[in-house]
Amino acid sequence: MRSITQAVNEKYSDDDEDTSGSGFILFVRKSSPRKRLPSTLILDHCEIDSVGDEQSLSSTLHEVNELDLAHNQISKWTEINKLIMCLPKLSFLNLSYNMLGSANVNAPQILHSSLKKLVLNRVGIQWNDLVPYLSLTPNLEELHLSFNQIEISDQEKDNETNQVFPKIATLHFDGNRVENRDHLRWISTKFPSLTSLVLCDCPLWTLRWTSPAAREAQGRNMSGSSLASSSSSMGSLSASFCSGDGKTSPCCVPFLDRDCTDPTGKASNDSVLFPCLRSISLNNSMFDCWEEIDQIRNWPSLAELRMQSCPLFQRMTEHERREMTVARLPNLRRLNGGGDISAKEREEAERNFLRRFHDSEVKPPRYQELLDMHGHVAPFAKVKLAPPKVANVWVRYGEQSWNEKNLSLYMTMKELRDKFCFELGLPASKLRLWHSVHQQPMLMRFPAKRLYSYNVKDGDEILIDEKLG
Numbered sequence: 001m002r003s004i005t006q007a008v009n010e011k012y013s014d015d016d017e018d019t020s021g022s023g024f025i026l027f028v029r030k031s032s033p034r035k036r037l038p039s040t041l042i043l044d045h046c047e048i049d050s051v052g053d054e055q056s057l058s059s060t061l062h063e064v065n066e067l068d069l070a071h072n073q074i075s076k077w078t079e080i081n082k083l084i085m086c087l088p089k090l091s092f093l094n095l096s097y098n099m100l101g102s103a104n105v106n107a108p109q110i111l112h113s114s115l116k117k118l119v120l121n122r123v124g125i126q127w128n129d130l131v132p133y134l135s136l137t138p139n140l141e142e143l144h145l146s147f148n149q150i151e152i153s154d155q156e157k158d159n160e161t162n163q164v165f166p167k168i169a170t171l172h173f174d175g176n177r178v179e180n181r182d183h184l185r186w187i188s189t190k191f192p193s194l195t196s197l198v199l200c201d202c203p204l205w206t207l208r209w210t211s212p213a214a215r216e217a218q219g220r221n222m223s224g225s226s227l228a229s230s231s232s233s234m235g236s237l238s239a240s241f242c243s244g245d246g247k248t249s250p251c252c253v254p255f256l257d258r259d260c261t262d263p264t265g266k267a268s269n270d271s272v273l274f275p276c277l278r279s280i281s282l283n284n285s286m287f288d289c290w291e292e293i294d295q296i297r298n299w300p301s302l303a304e305l306r307m308q309s310c311p312l313f314q315r316m317t318e319h320e321r322r323e324m325t326v327a328r329l330p331n332l333r334r335l336n337g338g339g340d341i342s343a344k345e346r347e348e349a350e351r352n353f354l355r356r357f358h359d360s361e362v363k364p365p366r367y368q369e370l371l372d373m374h375g376h377v378a379p380f381a382k383v384k385l386a387p388p389k390v391a392n393v394w395v396r397y398g399e400q401s402w403n404e405k406n407l408s409l410y411m412t413m414k415e416l417r418d419k420f421c422f423e424l425g426l427p428a429s430k431l432r433l434w435h436s437v438h439q440q441p442m443l444m445r446f447p448a449k450r451l452y453s454y455n456v457k458d459g460d461e462i463l464i465d466e467k468l469g
Contacts, residue, residue: 001073003052004083007043008060040066044094048072051082058086066092070119074098081108089114096121096144107132119144121172126150131163143168146198147175152183164189169276170196178202181273182210188273195301197274198281205286207295274299281306288312294328294366303333327353328366351377387452397424397464409456414447420464434463 002010041064048069051057061067064087074080077100084090091114101124115137120130127150134140150173168191178184178199184207187197274280278301287293287310296302305325313321326332326341326349333340350370354377357363390406397420407416413433421428434441435454441463444454456462 001047001049003050004043004048004069005052005056005060007046007048008037008041011043011046012037012041037061037064039064040068040092042068044068044070044072046072049074049079050076051079051086054082054086057083061087063089065089068094069098070094070096072098075100077105081106084108084112084115085110091115092117092119094119095123098123100125102126102129105129105132107136110136112137113139115140117142120148121146122148124148127152134165135163138167140165140168142170144172145176146172147201150176152177152186165191166193169193172198174198174200174202176202178204180204180206180210181208184273188275192275194274194277196279197277199285200281200283202284203286204282205288205292207292272298272300274302276301278302279304279306282310283308285310290324290328290364293325294364297329297331299331302331305329305332305334306336308336323349323352324356326350327370328364347374350374355379388457391451391456391458391460393456393459394461395420395464396461404462407451407456409452410450412447413444413449413451413454416451416462417447424464426466430466432465432467434465436461436463 037060041061049072067083067087067090074095075098080095080100084093085108090112093115096119100120105125116139118137118140121144125145125148130145134143171187171191171194173187178187179202183204188194277299280296280299280302283306285307290312293307293312296305307325316324322335325335326346335341351374354367354370354374357367358377358379387409389409391409392403392405393407395402395404411419417428417431417433420426420433421431424431433444435444435456436442437460441461442454
């Protein structure tokens, strides 16, 4: 194990530089170590467990702006306190994969105004223990807290108005216990200025409900009222069940056209989440219903979405997933990276959305919006690409001619010739068959070739003649 000071000396010192192979010696005035250090230090995987001598650290790293200490052995928050106080110009700090935990967390009693980016992935800290540190970084803009198993307790949700961090615009919260709308509302309240949010690998199953019990209770109430009404129409059905993807059966998850957390259907202050959010990543979420995805359009500033590998997409092709998502979310400008969604792609997705749900009993609310926009969209013509199995052709042999009805096109030329030989009483070795289209006969040369390969179709002629000699 070593201290930060020792690791810096070992990695960035020029004292042991080998000059034995040089043909000449150049004398250069040696500068102080502090001036030789870059403003960005990478000290990951250096087995660092402490800060070391604070005075030496302060003089050596006084000008450092960015420091990466990921994958080391620092386990005491007291060492972090020393580090923060020794680096007054530090703007980026990465402490990921240091087993700091939440024990003995005591924030330094000094503001650290220069720190703008803080990375604490997999350090084992809980939210309540982190708050004192965040309170001392008033200019923090980007925060990484992924895979710390952070759970948002009921007490934290009730105290959501305390300790707000309005300067933080980017939050990485992957792999934590974010499950429902209450948890999202807590994040939105704590970080009201978020423009980018990453929630990959979270057990997030709903954007509308506060708990599974609330969803089940609402489903029972709505299903009961719909079944009790003898005049239930398509509208009542669409207000009771998820519309599905337009091809498979609708799922059994109940939903409302309005915000499900508000039983009156009126807009409430907490119904609009993330007023400034422009980009969100929801990869590996647990959504099982398209009406959950519809809620994303209620976030007023959202333009970019990353969402892959959730149960909802399992039975759909990549093209279908993209088309459905684009059609349902009119505010979206970019999906899963890449370029912006073009006007042509959006129009095709929306028109295909109308075709997809045209014959469905349960239609999503978005269907009527697009119907008003595009009008009735005719379904695609059903084109049979498989070759026909039979054809009606005319057969001529000398002066004889007849109509051969329902001739199998899967018959080989040899089988057809044997058939005519039997009917005409002639040996097969003496007959030749010609396929005539518009009085332009072509000799049928290959006995094993099937008739559809000769492009035989209704109205064509088969000519029979005898070989000479």
